[in-house]
Amino acid sequence: MRGGAEKEAVKQYIADLRKKIHYHNYRYYVLNEPEISDAEYDGLFKELEELERRYPELVTRDSPTQRVGAKPLEEFGTYEHRIPLLSLNSVSDEREVRDFDERVRRFIGGIEEEIEYVVEPKIDGLAMELVYENGVLSVGSTRGDGKTGEEITQNLRTIKTIPLRIFSDVDAGAGAPLPLLEVRGEVFIPVSKFKELNAELGAKGEKMFANPRNAAAGSVRQLDPRVTASRPLDFFAYGVGRAEGKGFSTQWEALDYLRRIGFKVSPLIRRFGNIKDVIGYHEEVKKKRDELDYEIDGIVVKVNSIEQQDRLGAISRSPRWAIAYKFPAREAFTSVKNIVVQVGRTGALTPVAVLEPVQIGGVTVSRATLHNEDELRKKDVRIGDTVVVERAGDVIPEVVSVIKSKRTGAEKEFRMPDRCPVCGAEVLKEGPIVRCIGVSCIAQLKGRIKHFASLRAMNVEGLGEKVVEQLVDRKMVSDAADLFFLTKRELLKLERMGGKSAQNILNSLEKSRHTTFSRLIHALGIRHVGEHTASLLADNFRDVEALRNASYEDLVSIPEIGPEVAKSILLFFEQGSTKELLEKLERAEVWYERKEAGLVEEEKEKKVLEGKTFVFTGQISIPREEAKSMVERLGGKVASSVSEKTDYVVAGEEAGSKLEKADKLGVKIIDEGEFREMVTLPS
Structure with a gap:
């Protein structure tokens, strides 16, 4: 009797726990207004998992633990709609x-x-x-x-x-x-x-x-x-x-x-x-x-x-x-005048279609990516073909398909080169990617510097493609660190470079000297290391020196970093050019927050903004994505709208209606300076 009553009590407790987790999922994923911290949510979820392990007969299909099935399907079945889903x-x-x-x-x-x-x-x-x-x-x-x-x-x-x-x-x-x-x-x-x-x-x-x-x-x-x-x-x-x-x-x-x-x-x-x-x-x-x-x-x-x-x-x-x-179409028909090859910062050779210029969504498109040799073969794009080109948002224009019915027989097949079209070095096929293995390839150097200066890396404004190409072609820079030693007099030697533009570049370079560890890692351009992986590395190592001395075992022990990425990181830091780059960056006084030795694990647990929700309004000098990352790194959340659950509204210049709503709800309003103090970022 007692056992039955206990079982019913457990069943009800589990049902209430599921209901609570469903509610918090809704607050987090649908409303973007969490009421509890990640740690509290994880505690609820782990408790449910443990109870369901102990009482497997009480697991239900609607349990939050059952979102992901364990076994792959052999094929999809069909489903007949009771009421047809009409097209418009x-x-x-x-x-x-x-x-x-x-x-x-x-x-x-x-x-x-x-x-x-x-x-x-x-x-x-x-x-x-x-x-x-x-x-x-x-x-x-x-x-x-x-x-x-x-x-x-x-x-x-x-x-x-x-x-x-x-x-x-x-x-x-x-x-x-x-x-x-x-x-x-x-x-x-x-x-x-x-x-x-x-x-x-x-x-x-x-x-x-x-x-x-x-x-x-x-x-x-x-x-x-x-x-x-x-x-x-x-x-x-x-x-x-x-x-x-x-x-x-x-x-x-x-x-x-x-x-x-x-x-x-x-x-x-x-x-x-x-x-x-x-x-x-x-x-x-x-x-x-x-x-x-x-x-x-x-x-x-x-x-x-x-x-x-x-x-x-x-x-x-x-x-x-x-x-x-x-809305106006973002795809159009045009013809392929030629196919050329671009060489990226990691040496990857990318085929690019040179197009008869065409208007797509109000923008003139004259080039479109073909991604790699495998995609080129799969789509069977030839010089002279009529193709469908798509441009969506700020995504690079792409050749979507070939209109083969319009072929005349005069079209020419394109073959990828067996040597780098820029430096003449041999190329190596790695899966779908053809890669230049030249150690002094100018195209790779230009790509690395463009990446280093890009918005999501060091965010050097004004240092566009044409400026970088001139700097490299005139031998004014030999790596990304040389950017910090440029003078106004040198910049004024570049074509179409005025005094104001030169000064803006120097000001932006000065500002970029102070950055975050994850941005710096991302800016280095390590193969296979994107923004997310850079953030993982910054969370697990106190500084560049610690990362450079990491072993293969240290790297693969980090969740989401596999053998291929670990080997790429080790290879990057073994190169003499990397050592020279890091020494120059140090001489240039590029600054990022270092963790004290032995405190990396402690820092991972130190979430000073745990459970706090921030909303940003108006213009601040920190890029919005970076500010969001800072809050999340310290355990907080960023919401898109102000509510009673908002803890802080960070108000920049030209702040909008969110400020009025925050004032009405009694939410604390802070400026950028106060926000920087909270996340310990220097002004």
Whole structure:
């Protein structure tokens, strides 16, 4: 009797613990407003794992510990949608949008009836359907042909912004979980995470993705869910299919319901009472497009009233009550005039298509990357081909495909050279990469200096490609450290270099002398060491000297650093040119915070900002990503909006509405100087 009662008590305790973890996942991943520290969250999660190990019969499918399946699948099954996932008709100009409005009014019975529209950003991702039975995720599938999709439940379970169990009335005032609820939405990879993913893949010599959408598609359709779990996938909900026991009068109401039961819904969704305002909002969103951390290719315009939607119905595979109002195209057709080879800082030879200039999204594109020899062969790009070129955000333009039907027979195949086109040294094939092995290759030197000065490394403003090329060609620098010994008189010898520009470069170089250890490691340009790996090394070694003296065993003992990366680091520090570079940097008084000997482990545990949430507003001199990294390194969090859970608002110049909200909520407002003191950064 007593044993049964104890078991019931344990079962209830585990259920409450799961509910608590689900709630904190929602606060962290969906709202970006955590209420507890990472350490507290880890404690809850470990407690649940331990209890489930002791009581395996109490493990449930909706447990936070069950997000990632252990076994790869042999193939995906199919899933038939109860209500078809319709595709939208696309329009691209104002006249077509006004025509849509007129058609809607005609079909629903008159020009006088009030029409309200809901406008949503059109996420450039992959449409998905999630099926919840009694509040628990049971099926996840792709759109497929609209009627039948691929069943990829195991993979969708790994995405942190997809709830395994939706909130009940106690949690969100949304009523008890429905017997059946179908949620439609878009899976995507944020642009910032896409760049990090590609940087890591590139550092390992692995194939990189062309754009965030391709990365999301390649990640979500992995037979091994553990691979999907390692990718930075995200999810926005945008609609409801079948909802047993629940009716919605408007699309707006459905979106509000989804938000309240735990889904992430785009903050850019708006309601408008006329088509003129819809067109105006399209222009507003288009201007914000490149500021967003996710790719959008237009807006979706929907009749808000569900009753009016039902009256309008659908034609074939598209609803009459919604359209996609697209932005100007970011891909175009053009011809390949030539194929040339560029040599990067690590010696990698990259084939580049020289194109007939073409306008894409308001930018003239005359070159596009072909990535590597394997990609060149796979796409079968030839000189003279007509190709599709894509440019998304600030991603380098890429040849997506060849229009083979336009071939005339005059096209010429391209073969990668067997010697470096710059220095003439032999090349070596390493997987998909062809690499120059010349130790004094000018192209590699230029690449290393450009990388050293780049935004995410030492952030030397004004030191662009043309300036670096002149500095190297005129033998004014022989490595990156020489930059710090340049004089204004020397810079003024460069073509198109005025006094003001020269002084700005010198000022920026002076400012970059004071940096972080992780930025310095990243700037050194060690092969296979991107931003993330540089941060790991900075966390585990007190200074450059400690890193230089690290053994292979020291390096591979760090989580996420494998044999290939460790060997690359050791090889880098064995080179005489590296020793010379580091000695010059020391003479140039390049400064970074060093940890005291023996305190590295202690520093890892010292999280002075543990549990604190920061919001930045206005312009500060520290790059925003660097400031965010500083806070996180010390255990804190950075949120995008001010709430009652915000501890500090860091206000720079031209601070906006966040300042007013912070003042209203009584949140402490600090300036950049106070922030620097908190993170012990010199002014």
